[in-house]
Amino acid sequence: MDTSEIRRRFVAHFEAAGHTAVPSASVLASDPNLLFVPAGMVPFKPYFLGQETPPYERAVSIQKCVRTPDIEDVGKTTRHGTFFEMCGNFSFGDYFKERAIELAWDLVTKPQSDGGWGFPEDKLYPSVYVDDAEAVALWKKITGLPDERIARLGKTENYWSMGVPGPGGPCSEILIDRGPAYGADGDFSAEDRYLEFWNLVFMQDELSAVRSKEDFDIAGSLPKKNIDTGMGLERVAFMTQGVENMYEIDVMFPVIERAMELSGKKYGADHEDDVRFRVVADHVRSSMMLIGDGVTPGNEGRGYVLRRLLRRAVRSMRLLGYEDPALPELMPVSRDKMAETYSDLTRDWDRIARVAYGEEDTFRKTLQAGTQIFDLAASDVKAAGATTLAGEQAFALHDTYGFPIDLTLEMAAEQGLVVDEPGFRALMAEQRERAKADAKAKKGQHADTTVYRGILDANGPTEWLAYETLETESRPLALLSGGGATQALGEGEIGELVLDRTPFYAESGGQAADAGVIDFEGGRLEVLDVQRPIKGLVVHQVRVTEGELSADAKGLLAKVDPGWRIGARQAHSGTHVVHAALRQVLGPSALQSGSFNRPGYLRLDFGWTQALSPEQVREIEQVSQQALRSDLPVAWDYMTLEQARDWGAIALFGETYDNTKVRVVEIGGPWSRELCGGTHVEHSSQIGTIVVTGEASVGSGSRRIEAFTGVEGFDYLARERDVVGQLTTMLKTQPDDLVGRVADLVDRLKSVEKEVERARLTQLLAGGAAMVSTATDVNGISVVAQRVDGAAGGDVRTLALDVRSKLDRPGAVLIAGVKDGRVSLVGAVNDAARDRGVSANDLVRLVGSFVDGKGGGKADVAQGGGTDTGRLDEALAAVLAEVARVAGA
Template identity: 65%
Template sequence: METSEIRRRFLQYFEDRGHTVVPSAPLPSPDPNLLFNVAGMAQFVPYFVGQQTPPYPRATSVQKCVRTLDIEEVGKTTRHGTFFQMNGNFSFGDYFKEDAVKFAWELVTKPQNEGGYGFDESVLYASVYYEDDEAIDIWKRVAGLPDDRIVRLGMKDNFWSMGIPGPCGPCSEILIDRGPEFGADRDWEAGDRYLEFWNLVFMQNIRGEGGGKDGYPILGELPKKNIDTGLGLERVAYLLQGVDNMYEIDEIYPVIEKATELTGRKYGAEHEDDVRFRVVADHVRSALMLIGDGVTPGNEQGGYVLRRLLRRAIRSMRLLGYEDPSLVELLPVSLEQMKKSYPELVTDFGRISQVAYAEEEAFRRTLTAGTTIFDVAVRDTKASGAHQLEGAKAFQLHDTYGFPIDLTIEMAAEQGLNVDTEGFRSLMKEQRERAKADARAKKAGHADTSGYRELREKGVTEFTGYQELSSDSQVRGLLREGAVAPFAEQGETVEVVLEKTPFYAESGGQIADEGLILGDGLKLKVLDVQRPVKGLIVHKVEVVEGVLRAGDDVHAAVDHEWRVSACQAHSGTHVVHAALRQVLGPNALQSGSYNKPGYLRLDFAWSSALDPATRSEIEEVANLAVRKDLPVSAQYMTLPEARDWGALALFGETYDEQVRVVEIGGPWSRELCGGTHVKHSSQVGALTVTGESSVGAGVRRIEAFVGMEALHYLGRERALVRLLSENLKARPEELPAKVADLAERLRVAEKELERMRAAQVLEAAAELAKDPKDVFGVQYVGHRAPDGVNGGDLRKLALDVRGRMPSDKPAVVAVLSVNDGKPGVVIALNDLAREWRLKAGDLVRIAAEKLGGRGGGKDDVAQGGGTDAAGADDALSAVEHAIGHQVTG
């Protein structure tokens, strides 16, 4: 049975039994502690913890998940993977244990020709929490399982919680006995014999503080009991498809087959090669799904994980002997398998492949640059007499150049070196902690929303900002540092919830409105507006005058000019997006945006820089749309209707079933959007593109001003042109040629100055070579050149002096100069000095240490520098002392 069919049967089974089929949430997680969704219940957490009222009593879904903790283990075992799918059925205070068991057992054991999975009942077992006698009784009655096929396990194995105080409950798992070849009889914890493939969580309790899986108290029972189940789709697939592991199922194995074809290697012949084939298959599929959900390669958070996955796949193909670009061969194979369950991948594959192929090309360049850095690190390590590459250097290669640590370890071993992996992991841990702290600072977690939930229980906040800019309202409540407070006095900054508000809360790339909230003797300045809990709009305010109390009647007024400019910018973003797609084609899809009054930026999928002509064309198409005075309208519909209608959705966003679609000129621009907009495109005003740049492999960013800000920008540009025209005595149209001429003349003059400076420096070479200092038989020249001599000229001087000295005596030349406040030093040795066991690299490191810096190079010539110019004389003396010590020692 194909994986897509297993998926379809699951959803159909539960839909037929009254469950609402809920689409998978995007892979990027809104939880501040997670980069990606890692469980089927992820999008239902607000219902389980009481933040939101569920819109349906029971639901079913197949959730896309990515787990990244075990990336290094992928392929080494048959269990570890990154992307996986979790089938689940959920009840929010509707049915409980008996129906959950009944549903699961029926679907698992029903014959395949009747719509089930057809598992043999005789090899199925159930595990239960050891105190859950109720569940044991249900398994006996519903499934007819005897006592010897019901396993009691402890809290660590069969009790679920979110890891924080809140809902929890006992679990019950369905296991399959795969036979003695997979492990010992009745050995529940080791081996792969008794494989769990469906976990039923009976969410009935409330837990307190505590660590681990069993180190917390059970405080009581929930008022409403919930069901949360998770069936591992990949596990069921390999059980039903007769293969031993997830890598060999229909959605993954074709990539391995293609990789064997490209590399000429055989899967199943050598464990090391098998690991690499599995890494390739797993990571290519994961990358396909991540990019499909709007993640782009980068150096932070989810983008960093995606980049790592892609680069590990590419590197594995190279280790298998395939040097050519591989993603162009492998990604379409993965698409062919995954499109059966996710047809949207087909329509979006142009963008997905563009991002992936651009990252591969960037990594191929990185391998060249990083290898050079690696070679220098190896040379420095060996020169110092060490046998281990520093963890900091391995981290730099990993973090800056994208070198996987296993690549660094492998290349170091080829050079006879170890790698300080402990130091590397320590630095990686520090980086992850910084990333998590940053994420927590930007998102609101579940643990501290009790105050918001308390106010949310009083009702939703009505948003009136689409129709009006001011509203009479009432203060529903206020919060100080997250806790509900009775009042706030002048000078305090607090959060306020109103019954209704015209203030737009930041979302969809549009920043929050500014304005005032006024009452009897009360004046509040609105600093920010957010939606920390669905249905609740929270205003961060400064109490400018009076005392604020819950229940106050107030008048909320958005700053008119602010909103007008914000609408111009947001509508302008839609216009630029449509212009991009018209000029570049449908693959130029928005992957992120930001707009504030008068300014917009838009990130979009594209692999190369836009030339000036293309930028001008995009700007012209956008302004023609503004000039046409296209109507702007918004209407509500279901999400499937919006998709059928061709509306574009922002990647990574989670949408309700009812969505708002904003049109500009009908189908020319049609996007899902909750932002505020102008009524006609002409109200966007002037639109001028100010920049275009790269923000990552396969992603470009375009920036623009609109309305008065665009006019101000053009005014500044005009004033600059006028100033240049006056200073250069040229008409505006003559400026490009005039500036080019001046630049060429300056280049020629600088080249002549450089030649003269070099000649002046080298004139000193003959005199320096005439009078070397004898240091225990070594002829030593230590010279501080005039300030301003660059490294290249300093090197020429050192080599020239060395060349003029007698070759029948060992000679060492050290020359130093301070350029732009930074000292630099070059040391050159002749052949006889090297025979005396002197090395330029050793000497330059001694000099550079006195300069507060570092140095290195070959045995005959080495160069270094630092930041402490005051140490220049000491540096030359230290070289002289080191020569004497080496010769006499």
């Protein structure tokens, strides 16, 4: 069975059993503690935690997942991979252990001719948590297996928890026996022998005092017992396709085949090469899927992970002997296989390819620069008579310059050197431990939504009327302060207020929350912020500006600031217009990756690998203004996510959308169609104006456009007009001639600056001539060691070289420039003095030790600096003593 058929049968099996098919969420996790979705249950986490009410009792999904903690082990074993697909079926308080076991066993063992997977029952072994006698009894009852065929395992293997207080429960896994060639009989810890491919989590316990994932207290039973299962698609694929591991399945091995053609190497002939082939197959696919979901390469977070994956793939091809650009040859192969399921890969291919290939080009330049840095480090090692490159140097090459350790090892061997690998690995381990500590510190930072959950359960969802009105008569449902309920807030105090109905827009989709006031009998509140801490509940952060607010206050009137809302609508519709204009000018692959808008201002981030030209920015602004002038109609409608995509609506990367109903906003019909929950104008002309104020980089492969809209846009243009007016008055010219007039002034200024620089240099060199006459004879060597106040950097070097050129016998020069409290050092020694053993490098290092600095270079010219001027005279005297010591031998 090919992978797509395995996937199809899984979904069909559970749909037939009353499960709602839920499409994969983006691989970008909305959970602040996660970079990526690491398991199929993550999109359903709010339901398991009781933060949201599930819209269905049963669900089935095939979720895109990425796990990267073991990235260094990818390819070294056949179990580790970064991107994978997790098939899961879920029950939210509906069926429990018995039905979960029945459904899993039926699909796994049912003959392929009947729609199942056809695994032989005599090769299957269920495992259970050692204390879960109920599960043992159910497995026996449902499968008829004898007691000895059911493995009992401990907490590490068969108890599920998130590592924080909350739900948990025992697990049952389905293992397949691959035979004695993969390990000893009955050794269930040997994963290659008894391979786990399906995990059934029986979520039944409420965990407290969680000290680790295996050390916790069970406070009691959950009020609703849930089922969360995870089945590894790639594992089932390689077992049903008769191959050895996940890298050889139908959606991955074609990449290895192409890599073999390019490199001339053969998979299966050499273990080290096999590791590299697997890295290529895994990382090419993972990178493509990450870029498809909107990740761009960067130096931190998700972008850093993507950068590592891409560079490891390129590096592995280089180690296989292929040094030409590899991704344009490999990634289309992966696309053709994965697009059978994920059609958006084909639709977005231009963007995906541009990001991936651009990163490879950048890395190839990095390799070139890193090679030069390595060569310098290797030269220093050899010059010192050593044969080992320090672990610190290898780590700096890896961490600072992105230079892979494998290449460092390879190049060191070519030069007859070895690398201090233990030192390098220790530094890498320290880095990983710091990362783990940071991640652990973030654990438990889930906002405690218990109080909000209670409000929602008691009162139902907020009646949200932001699309319909700017005012509502409302009733208080809860008053909160410091994370808990309070009876009153006094004047000047800040708290949270939950109303039964509200006209206020809660911050979401890049749009800032509404501003306004809430009046009540005897007082007024200023609305500072509006949020949705859990789905369905709107919470207002308020400050009491008049009176005292009680939890049962009467006569509440919630009023959105009309001016604020108008500006917000203009900015949000303006964002859609700029996005459409951007795609019209640059092409459909220029997709928005993030946005923010508040009244009168918008910014839009989009994936692009190079700066826009002034002409492109101007054209984007012109297309936007034409859309406003055309008075395009703005409309919105509700439909399923699938219908919206078929309609051509654009979804923002990383956003989570309700598959049962989404809101599509269109401007000018198909010209701009986007999924959006924001507030908008009714016609594009109501935006007023769009003035682009800037375009800049916000990271590798990502750009940002900023603009003003409405009155703020006119104000910006008015300020520019005032500046132009002031300049034309000052320069006594007309606006049309202003640029030429300023350019003429700049040219004249540059000419004057050059004249001043020539005069300054002449004066400086004249001082150098005077220094020659003051040279001190030290054992037949003319030594000039002088302090020059007001000189720095290039001036000091110029002076030192000039003085050296004027010495007509063995000579050594050390100039110490002092400016702004810093010392600039340059040493220059002519050939005759070097023959006597005098070195500029030694002189600069000597003076550097006196001025709290350092430096170095070659024997003829060296330079450095320092920050302590107090011992400079002593240091210059030491120069004479050093020359006397060396030349007197």
